[in-house]
Amino acid sequence: xDFIIDAAVKAIKHLxxxxxxxxxxxxxxxxxxxxxxxTIVTFPFTKFSRKGPEQTGTEIGExxxxxxxxxxxxxxxxxxxxxxxxxxxxxxxxxxEILPDDFAVAKPNGxxxxxxxxxxxxxxxxxxxxxxxxxxxxxxxQILAAAGYDVVKVNLVxxxxxxxxxSMLAWQMFGNGETPASSGLKGDHLVGKYYVLFxxxxxKQLTPIxxxxxxxxxxxxxxxxxxxKIHALLxxxxxxxxxxxxxxxxxxxxxxxxxxxxxxxxDKVKEIAKNVTSLMVETQQMLQxxxxxxxxxxxxxxxxxxxxxxxxxxxxxxxxxxxxKYYYESNTYLLGKDIIEExxxxxxxxxxxxxxxxxxxxxxxLDEKLVLRSDGTSVYITQDLGTAQLKYNDxxxxxxxxxxxxxxxxxxxxxxLILHKLGKAGANGLFHLSYGMVDLPSGKMKSREGxxxxxxxxxxxxxxxxxxxxxxxxKVDAFSEEDKxxxxxxxxxxxxxxxxxxxxxxxxxxFDPNESVDFQGHTGPFIQYTHARIKSVLSRxxxxxxxxxxxxxxxxxxxxxxxxxxxxPTVIREAANGYSxxxxxxxxxxxxxxxxxxxxxxxxxxAEDEVLKQFRLQLSASSAKVISKAMGLLGxxxxxxx
RNA sequence: GGUCCCAUAGCUCAGCUGGAUAGAGCAACAGAUUUCUAAUCUGUAGGUCUUAGGUUCGAAUCCUAAUGGGAUCACCA
Numbered sequence: 001x002d003f004i005i006d007a008a009v010k011a012i013k014h015l016x017x018x019x020x021x022x023x024x025x026x027x028x029x030x031x032x033x034x035x036x037x038x039t040i041v042t043f044p045f046t047k048f049s050r051k052g053p054e055q056t057g058t059e060i061g062e063x064x065x066x067x068x069x070x071x072x073x074x075x076x077x078x079x080x081x082x083x084x085x086x087x088x089x090x091x092x093x094x095x096x097e098i099l100p101d102d103f104a105v106a107k108p109n110g111x112x113x114x115x116x117x118x119x120x121x122x123x124x125x126x127x128x129x130x131x132x133x134x135x136x137x138x139x140x141x142q143i144l145a146a147a148g149y150d151v152v153k154v155n156l157v158x159x160x161x162x163x164x165x166x167s168m169l170a171w172q173m174f175g176n177g178e179t180p181a182s183s184g185l186k187g188d189h190l191v192g193k194y195y196v197l198f199x200x201x202x203x204k205q206l207t208p209i210x211x212x213x214x215x216x217x218x219x220x221x222x223x224x225x226x227x228x229k230i231h232a233l234l235x236x237x238x239x240x241x242x243x244x245x246x247x248x249x250x251x252x253x254x255x256x257x258x259x260x261x262x263x264x265x266x267d268k269v270k271e272i273a274k275n276v277t278s279l280m281v282e283t284q285q286m287l288q289x290x291x292x293x294x295x296x297x298x299x300x301x302x303x304x305x306x307x308x309x310x311x312x313x314x315x316x317x318x319x320x321x322x323x324x325k326y327y328y329e330s331n332t333y334l335l336g337k338d339i340i341e342e343x344x345x346x347x348x349x350x351x352x353x354x355x356x357x358x359x360x361x362x363x364x365x366l367d368e369k370l371v372l373r374s375d376g377t378s379v380y381i382t383q384d385l386g387t388a389q390l391k392y393n394d395x396x397x398x399x400x401x402x403x404x405x406x407x408x409x410x411x412x413x414x415x416x417l418i419l420h421k422l423g424k425a426g427a428n429g430l431f432h433l434s435y436g437m438v439d440l441p442s443g444k445m446k447s448r449e450g451x452x453x454x455x456x457x458x459x460x461x462x463x464x465x466x467x468x469x470x471x472x473x474x475k476v477d478a479f480s481e482e483d484k485x486x487x488x489x490x491x492x493x494x495x496x497x498x499x500x501x502x503x504x505x506x507x508x509x510x511f512d513p514n515e516s517v518d519f520q521g522h523t524g525p526f527i528q529y530t531h532a533r534i535k536s537v538l539s540r541x542x543x544x545x546x547x548x549x550x551x552x553x554x555x556x557x558x559x560x561x562x563x564x565x566x567x568x569p570t571v572i573r574e575a576a577n578g579y580s581x582x583x584x585x586x587x588x589x590x591x592x593x594x595x596x597x598x599x600x601x602x603x604x605x606x607a608e609d610e611v612l613k614q615f616r617l618q619l620s621a622s623s624a625k626v627i628s629k630a631m632g633l634l635g636x637x638x639x640x641x642x
Numbered sequence: 643g644g645u646c647c648c649a650u651a652g653c654u655c656a657g658c659u660g661g662a663u664a665g666a667g668c669a670a671c672a673g674a675u676u677u678c679u680a681a682u683c684u685g686u687a688g689g690u691c692u693u694a695g696g697u698u699c700g701a702a703u704c705c706u707a708a709u710g711g712g713a714u715c716a717c718c719a
Contacts, residue, residue: 023659031662041661043699053699079699080662121719161719271718329719356717365645366715373717380719409646410714436648437712444712473681491681503655507648508712520681521667522655529681537678574658586656589666596682605678642681 001027001038003068004083008040011063018048029563035075036082037563043079053079087554090562095548097566098622104569104629106148113429114395115141116154117403118321122308123167124192126315126455127445128438128511129405132500135635136435137403138321139501139581142633147576152395155323156387159305160330165286167191168300169279170198180307186456188311191304198279205277206270213273221276230272237265318459320493320635325394327387333378335386339422340372348421359418369414384415392426399429401579406434406506433579436508438500453513462492462517469519475642490637491525497636498524502585522589524636527627530592531638534624537604543617551615557598561619564591568626572633581634588630595623 005025012020024044030036042057049056054076061074061081072086097103117137120126126134137153145151171178171194180187212218213234219227244258274280289297316322340357343349349357349371357372372382391400402412412432419427437444438453445452467488470476476484499517503509519525537543554562567587575583604620607613628638 026659026661028658028661034662039662043661046699078662158719163719271716354717367644370717375717377717379717383719405713406647407713408719411719413646434647439712469681473679475679475681499654507655510654518654518668523667523681525681526667529679533679533682540678578658582656583658586666589656593666597684599678600674600683603678642679 003070004038004040004064007064007068008060010067011060012045012048015059015063016045016048020045030082034077034080034082035073036084037559038083038085040081040083041079042081046079057081087552087559090554090559090566091551093566094562094619094622098562098626099545099618104146104572104626106146106569106572108150109148110150111148111399112150112152112395112397113144113399113401114152114154114391114397115144115401115403116156116391117141118155118316118323119404120155120157120312121163122157122159122188122191122305123163123195125186125188125311128453128455128458129445131319131455131458131496132435132438132509133403133405134316134319134321135497135500136433136505136581138319138635139584139633140401140403140433140579142635143572143575143579143581143584146572146629146633149399149576152325152397153323154325154327154391156327156332157329159328160290160301160333162283162287163195164301164305165283165290166198167195168297168304169283169286170194170201171304172300173201180310186311186314187307187309188315189454189456191308191311202274202277202279205279206273209273209276210270213269222272226272226275230269233265233269233272237262237269240265315455315459318456318493320637327391329383332387332390333383335390336378336382336384337372337376337386339385339389340382343371343418343422346422348418359414359421361414361417364417366410366414366417371418381411381415381418384411385418388415388419388426388430389424392424397426397429399431400426401431401433403433403435406436408432409434431579433505435505438509438511441510441512441514453511458513459493459496461513462496463488464492465517466492466495466519466525470642479641487639487642490639491519491528491642494524494528494631494636494638495519496524497634498527498585501581501634502589504582505580524631525642527588527592527631528636528638529642530595531624531627531631532640532642533599534595534620534627535640538617538621538624541605541613541617543621545618545621546614549611549615549618551611555602557594557601558616558619560594561591561598561623564594565622565626568630571630575633584630584633588627588634591623591630592627595620595627 002022005022005027008025009020009022012018026041026044028039028041030039040057040060042053042060045056045060046053049059051059057076057079061076061083064083065071065074070085070089071083073084075082115137117140118130118134120130141151141153171191174197175194178190180190183190185193209221212221213230219230222230240258240262244255244262247254247258249255286297290301340349343359344351344357349359351357352374354374355376356370356374358368358370360368362368369381370379371385373379378386388400391397404412409432412434416427416430416432419430439445440451440453442451470488470491476487479487495517500509502522517523564587571583571587575581598619602616604613604616607616631638
């Protein structure tokens, strides 16, 4: 549409002797209720035309109509200049732009971008939240590739730490040598089972300790530091409770707030008390052994991790996501200390008397942040500084996207700020693709309370639902068993993926497991169905792509589809710039809807003549191609039949 | 308490860098198939765009504040 903008700039120069920047010409799609396809808002130009918006619009419109052969007509409604481009123009777009194989294939832009996503812990299976992460990451990578970037997909696996030791210890204590083979459980689920078991046992041990604290005021199990903290917490709790009981019942809001505060303080007591359970003490010892390279512990760790990886591989395959490179925290957790040294020399960091290293970010509106413990060991951000450097050294990417949930917004703000202050290469290309949590009707998912929606279970359920729905329609009776299974998978996953990706990433998402994801309306299967429908017509007509057809006039519904098709490259660019699969999802829905309307109003196989029939077949084939491509950017397959 | 994010139809969501009478889907109701796949299409009904100010010719959109919801503020990751 640049040619219209250029012409409009010329028009204003010619008519009003004023230079305006091309960006000042606000082109927008004409609303459905008006005639035309492109609209220019004329209000901004009345300043130098010194005429009313209607007259200004008329003058510009007349200029454009005279100068551009593509402009067939125009009309003015208030300050809006609605331009109708000629059918010849739109038909030309279909033949010259959309139909060729390189439509919407961006030229490589020479930029390399890394997308890091998934980043699982190896102590439990993936859940619904991970699904959102994986689908987002994969889709964003596809979109960036389609926009011309050289994309590297990376998975940073959190394969070490206290949480893995919990699973390991529980397995040692209660596992009796159980393996995925002996139990028939998927590896990640087996390890997750022991993680849950650990927590259960921990709770058992915790109860008597807490009783001693609260009922007998006995703090003898704790060291001095812990005693001090607990003591302070107990006082705080007592105060809050006194305040709560003194509050009249009518003040429900205040009582609620106090109750929340009390439970926060009680949780802190719990956290401290956990550390003196024999279970936690043993877990800590195990972690120390792991870090010291104890052969037996390392062996167990390797074995259990291998179970988990086998399980993850299956889940990833079912999700349809993949990675170009894996990083493991067991290899990277010691990194970053040289960066701390560098930062100290550059005076970006400072050392406290106890030896701990900090950065003061108060001038940037943040807090002081610890970057290295007083005992010289790494914290989370130390590692992340190190891995950021490692990844950059490996790939020298221009941009780096971290797909991580919004609970880590603060962490990434700090991380990026530090890398900036250190003047690190690539620091300007860092971006945290922060997405909202997936909530259940009951609230937040909590693995400890068993309210997580397991990824594997959910995908199976989706497939089953797809099966039930499809069979009820009786359309697949002629399918082979194999084709049926493939179709159920395509539809079930399509419904799930579309459901999760059509929403703006930063918004939190409500997922109701009881109300299975819809298959009608604004859904993946709706779009898949449109594709299958087109393919069916094409195969009936034995359609072959062929040369230009002599056609001069378009029906409204045909033009609408072409207009949408021409927007695809722009939509890809927008989605890439905003890192938003939702933009693609909403676009392809509009396209499918527009096609279905055309399909209903115009017969293809029974078209008035052969030329028109061929034209409509070409329009249909183009629509199918774009639908398939757009869905591919979301990681969703489209079936040939359904 | 500080900081960040979110708030649009009963429900789930669109609404791009300010522009026309705020749009879809689901749910409800009424229709369309002797014709290419009815997982479709057409129509009816449903709104104080959380509230109050401000900027502007013009605000769902930008600014400020309030309210509600969420996240975060560990020598955890």
